Amino acid sequence: MPNNHHNGRHFLQVPGPTNVPERVLRAIARPTIDHRGPTFRTMVFEILEKLQIVFQTASPVFVFPSSGTGAWEAALVNTLSPGDRVIIFEAGYFASQWQEMAKRLGLDVVAIVGDWHSGVDPSLIQDVLENDHQHKIRAVCVVHNETSTGITSAIPPIRQALDDSKHPALLLVDTVSSLGSINYQHEEWNVDVTICCSQKGLMLPPGLGFNAVSRKALSVSQSCRMPRSYWDWENMLHFNKDGIFPYTPGTNLLFGLNEALTMILDEGLDAVIARHTRYGTATRLAIDSWGLTLVGRETSQHSNSLTAVNMPTGYDADQFRKIVLDTFNLSLGGGLGKLSGIVFRIGHLGDFNDLMLIGTLGGVELGLGRMGVPHNPSGVQAALNYLSKVDLQ
Numbered sequence: 097m098p099n100n101h102h103n104g105r106h107f108l109q110v111p112g113p114t115n116v117p118e119r120v121l122r123a124i125a126r127p128t129i130d131h132r133g134p135t136f137r138t139m140v141f142e143i144l145e146k147l148q149i150v151f152q153t154a155s156p157v158f159v160f161p162s163s164g165t166g167a168w169e170a171a172l173v174n175t176l177s178p179g180d181r182v183i184i185f186e187a188g189y190f191a192s193q194w195q196e197m198a199k200r201l202g203l204d205v206v207a208i209v210g211d212w213h214s215g216v217d218p219s220l221i222q223d224v225l226e227n228d229h230q231h232k233i234r235a236v237c238v239v240h241n242e243t244s245t246g247i248t249s250a251i252p253p254i255r256q257a258l259d260d261s262k263h264p265a266l267l268l269v270d271t272v273s274s275l276g277s278i279n280y281q282h283e284e285w286n287v288d289v290t291i292c293c294s295q296k297g298l299m300l301p302p303g304l305g306f307n308a309v310s311r312k313a314l315s316v317s318q319s320c321r322m323p324r325s326y327w328d329w330e331n332m333l334h335f336n337k338d339g340i341f342p343y344t345p346g347t348n349l350l351f352g353l354n355e356a357l358t359m360i361l362d363e364g365l366d367a368v369i370a371r372h373t374r375y376g377t378a379t380r381l382a383i384d385s386w387g388l389t390l391v392g393r394e395t396s397q398h399s400n401s402l403t404a405v406n407m408p409t410g411y412d413a414d415q416f417r418k419i420v421l422d423t424f425n426l427s428l429g430g431g432l433g434k435l436s437g438i439v440f441r442i443g444h445l446g447d448f449n450d451l452m453l454i455g456t457l458g459g460v461e462l463g464l465g466r467m468g469v470p471h472n473p474s475g476v477q478a479a480l481n482y483l484s485k486v487d488l489q
């Protein structure tokens with residue numbers, strides 16, 4: 097009989113949902129209140145203001161009771177009309193899922209397919225835009241941090257590609273696994289719609305989706321004709337002006353959101369980003385020291401919120417994750433889509449500290465040993481050496 101008993105606490109190191117801080121859990125546990133009452137309205141105004149700081153924008157940020165997938169749909173149905181042409185750069189599994197959604201919604205998708213080992217190539221987007229003389233393409237959709245590959249694409253060069261081709265298409269960016277952990281500036285980078293959700297860098301359970309929206313996107317939404325009701329920005333804007341929502345919101349998740357945003361702003365956005373950079377670097381040093389390799393080819397594109405690791409040939413990544421979960425009570429992310437079984441992913445984002453990182457890397461190193469995967473048992477030490485030299489901010 098297998099012994100399923102575990103002492104101590106579970107290590108949740110999938111790249112989202114992430115660990116929810118005690119402070120946030122306690123906020124969520126408060127009694128539910130009237131979602132049209134004065135206390136609630138005051139909180140909503142606070143939340144909307146703090147969200148603008150975290151998304152780095154003075155334009156509206158909409159909150160939906162949804163997952164990230166709902167926030168993708170909200171972005172598409174508020175900016176497009178049936179049959180509109182959109183570019184989606186497929187640099188990994190999540191971009192491919194977004195593409196599937198766009199097709200199901202009846203959009204005409206121009207897919208630029210990457211190799212899943214590097215990020216978005218702005219020059220390929222520029223080529224397509226420059227050949228679109230009649231400006232039939234209405235939107236360019238990219239994922240900032242591809243959670244399936246651990247690759248971050250720089251957004252400013254993509255914006256530049258749109259500007260250089262003098263193309264009026266909107267720029268839609270998915271920041272599901274980057275906001276609140278990797279530098280992201282909605283307004284400065286001139287993004288039209290930023291998509292996010294609650295369960296990663298924002299340190300909440302799943303259940304809230306976000307759209308940060310530019311003035312241009314808001315104005316386009318006035319005339320576009322995709323059917324929409326639940327996701328309608330205009331209706332949301334109308335109610336949000338009074339600190340309420342068009343329907344019953346996720347009241348207790350909003351308590352949690354208010355607390356989580358306070359925590360992020362108290363720590364300081366720059367410090368949050370520096371902390372994630374430190375953990376990304378320490379993790380990559382451990383991987384390198386074990387003699388393993390990353391999915392991402394380009395060093396400059398390695399993600400600081402998660403690390404996707406190639407399992408050595410002949411070893412099954414899912415079997416490895418099972419051993420690590422069963423033996424050490426540590427959840428790691430699996431390979432998605434065509435990376436299934438050959439990749440495992442370590443989440444190092446959200447409410448996370450030095451000792452949690454060392455515990456996580458310790459579980460990986462022990463698991464490699466248990467499974468008999470050839471490696472140098474020096475990864476944890478490499479991470480420790482780095483952490484001891486590079487101070488917390």
Ligand SMILES: Cc1ncc(COP(=O)(O)O)c(C=O)c1O
Nearest residue numbers: 163164165190243270272273293
């Ligand atoms: C980059 C990215 N986009 C979109 C999604 C979809 O979000 P959800 O599962 O909350 O619908 C995910 C989920 O992990 C993701 O990582």
